[in-house]
Every structure is written in structure tokens, then in C-alpha cells.
Amino acid sequence: MTRLHMAIPTSIEETLGLLEKCGPRAVVIAGGTDLVVELKDKLKSPKALIDIGRIPEIRGIKETEDGEVWIGALSTHAEIASSTVVKEAAPLLADACAMVGSPQIRNRGTIGGNISTASPAGDTIPALYVLEASVEIVGPKGKRVVPIESFFQGPKKSALAPSEIVLGVKFPKLGKEYVSFFRKLGQRKSLAISIVSVAFAGRCKEPGLLTDVRIALGAVAPTVVRARTVENAICNTKLDPKSLEYVSKLAFRDCVPITDVRGSLGYRQTMACNLLYEGLLEMGRVQKA
Known part of the structure; x- marks a missing residue:
């Protein structure tokens, strides 16, 4: 059985020294919520664990x-x-x-x-x-x-x-004129890995008109992606429920998801559009209230 070494540095300098000494098979651990699972499933076999949890500067x-x-x-x-x-x-x-x-x-x-x-x-x-x-x-x-x-x-x-x-x-910081939301879809209402997630922020000087629109989609591509097609369609455009539905459907153009045990490619594309639409619609209701 390979011996696993454990180190608990108390400074950044000590941590960097340990990483250099132990080489590429050293793994940094903090909360360990992902790493412990990977170790249990033998997805990783590090030579050393470096616990950085006692470094106050970070x-x-x-x-x-x-x-x-x-x-x-x-x-x-x-x-x-x-x-x-x-x-x-x-x-x-x-x-x-x-x-x-x-x-x-x-x-x-x-x-x-x-x-x-x-x-x-x-x-x-x-x-x-x-x-x-x-x-x-x-x-x-x-x-x-x-x-x-x-x-x-x-x-x-x-x-x-x-x-x-x-x-x-x-x-x-987002200014006071900005509106924002985050939404996710999992296989259950909580305690779930995201099948799709959507983050949104935009500057709203008057109801229905947004500038500096930023939208990011999670779990629909190899990395998180900005939905720039939708951003460009929304920016400086007066939005009503009908136009919101149209621009939300543009989100599929920025999606290149995979099919896995949590959801198919088509399901992820559809739900990315739906989450964005629901978020924008709810945001509009809150503004009018």
C-alpha cells in the first residue's frame, strides 16, 4: 500500500515550498468536499495532501x-x-x-x-x-x-x-441600478448537482430597458459560457413578455452540452432557455411591484 503523506502549512510560503518539494502528485485540500469523493472512488492517487485550511491570509x-x-x-x-x-x-x-x-x-x-x-x-x-x-x-x-x-x-x-x-x-460591485438573479435546475429541488444553471445581471435605468447585460450558462458546455447572443439581443431593447420569450430562446445558440446521466443535450438546451425566460419574467414582475 502506498503511504499518503499529510502536511498542514500555516503560511503561503510554506505551502509553495511543500508543493515544490512534493511535485505534481501533491494535492491541495481545503474543504475536501470534492477531493474526498475522488479519493474514495480512486479517481486520484496523490503522493501527498497539503491542507491549506490554517492559512489566515486566504x-x-x-x-x-x-x-x-x-x-x-x-x-x-x-x-x-x-x-x-x-x-x-x-x-x-x-x-x-x-x-x-x-x-x-x-x-x-x-x-x-x-x-x-x-x-x-x-x-x-x-x-x-x-x-x-x-x-x-x-x-x-x-x-x-x-x-x-x-x-x-x-x-x-x-x-x-x-x-x-x-x-x-x-x-x-454591482451598482444600485443593476438587477440580477441566479437560477439552477437539478434532479431534485435541493442537494443536487446542476443540470443547467443561469446567472444574469443588467443595468436597469427604466423598467423594461436594460444595458450592460451579462448572462452566463453553467453545465451546457465544456466550461461555463457567456450567452452573448442573448446579451446582444436584450441590450438597449424594450422588453415585454412576448419579446422576452423570443430572446430567451436564443440561449440555445450558446449551448454545446453533452448528454449524461443527469440530462440529454436537447433537455439542457431547452431548460437553459426556460430558466432564463423565467428569471427575466420574474425580475420584471418584481420591478413593477
Whole structure:
């Protein structure tokens, strides 16, 4: 039996040293909600586990000096969902985190883990796309910042090198004129992996007229994708229920899903359009109330 080594560093510098020493078969663990399953199913066979849960510099949620929001990689989904800073600056991200798994998963799982796993079904990722977030990374060559859309390169593939770790994410706050929502579809109402998810944000100066529209779709392509066809159709256009139905159906043009045990290609395309339509329609009702 291969011996599995465990290390618990207390600083970023110590972590990077351990990654360099242990090589590519070292795996970083924080909440462990995905990794433990992969170890149990023998999908990964690391030489060493490096537990970064005791590094204070990568924990916390705060407003930065330049007016943006920074969320440390060790922040749990439960912490983000209940954060006043996030609820005010990016309510769709708080909503997305509130829909992740079970209470136990939300209390253990971290946003850094959700990003590093690079699953196209990750619930926080469409919201981060819409927020036009950046991922802060550190490695032997120092720190670097990668736009969220450039970070993901395919299913379970990212711009993160084996010798690097995620420090956190940073994004501009949505202004008071912005409306937003996050919706997901699973095989049940809760405790489910997304079959399809939709994140939306847009600037609304007057009812029915949106500018700076941003829409991201999850679990419908090798990575989360921006629905730019729909964005262009909605932007600067007066919308009513009939036109909303038409533009929502354009979402299928940005979908290239697979068929798997959770849903077929056609079902995912249809439900991406439906979730977007329902979200936009509900948003319109709230504005008129």
C-alpha cells in the first residue's frame, strides 16, 4: 500500500515550498468536499495532501480600497451566502452559494475549491462570470491575476499550475441600478448537482430597458459560457413578455452540452432557455411591484 503523506502549512510560503518539494502528485485540500469523493472512488492517487485550511491570509470577505469585493479562497459557501458585503454588492453570488449542495457541504466547501475544481457545473462560477471577476493566484514566480473567463480551459482543466494555489477572487460591485438573479435546475429541488444553471445581471435605468447585460450558462458546455447572443439581443431593447420569450430562446445558440446521466443535450438546451425566460419574467414582475 502506498503511504499518503499529510502536511498542514500555516503560511503561503510554506505551502509553495511543500508543493515544490512534493511535485505534481501533491494535492491541495481545503474543504475536501470534492477531493474526498475522488479519493474514495480512486479517481486520484496523490503522493501527498497539503491542507491549506490554517492559512489566515486566504480567508475572509472584504471591500478593497479600490471599491471592489475580495473573497478569500478559504471562504465557505455558507459564509458567502450570509455575508452582508456580498448580499449588497453581488446578491446573485450569495444566492448561488446558498444553493450549493447540503448545509454540511456549504459549511465545508470553499469558493477556492469550487474554482480550482473547474467543473462546468460549479454553482459559483456562472455568477463569477457575470460579475466579471478575476482569480488571484500565487506560485513560485509570484502572484498573478487571471480573468475568470481565461481561467477555465475545459472540464476539470484550468490555468492553475500544479505549483500554484488560488488566493481568492475579486470583482467590481454591482451598482444600485443593476438587477440580477441566479437560477439552477437539478434532479431534485435541493442537494443536487446542476443540470443547467443561469446567472444574469443588467443595468436597469427604466423598467423594461436594460444595458450592460451579462448572462452566463453553467453545465451546457465544456466550461461555463457567456450567452452573448442573448446579451446582444436584450441590450438597449424594450422588453415585454412576448419579446422576452423570443430572446430567451436564443440561449440555445450558446449551448454545446453533452448528454449524461443527469440530462440529454436537447433537455439542457431547452431548460437553459426556460430558466432564463423565467428569471427575466420574474425580475420584471418584481420591478413593477
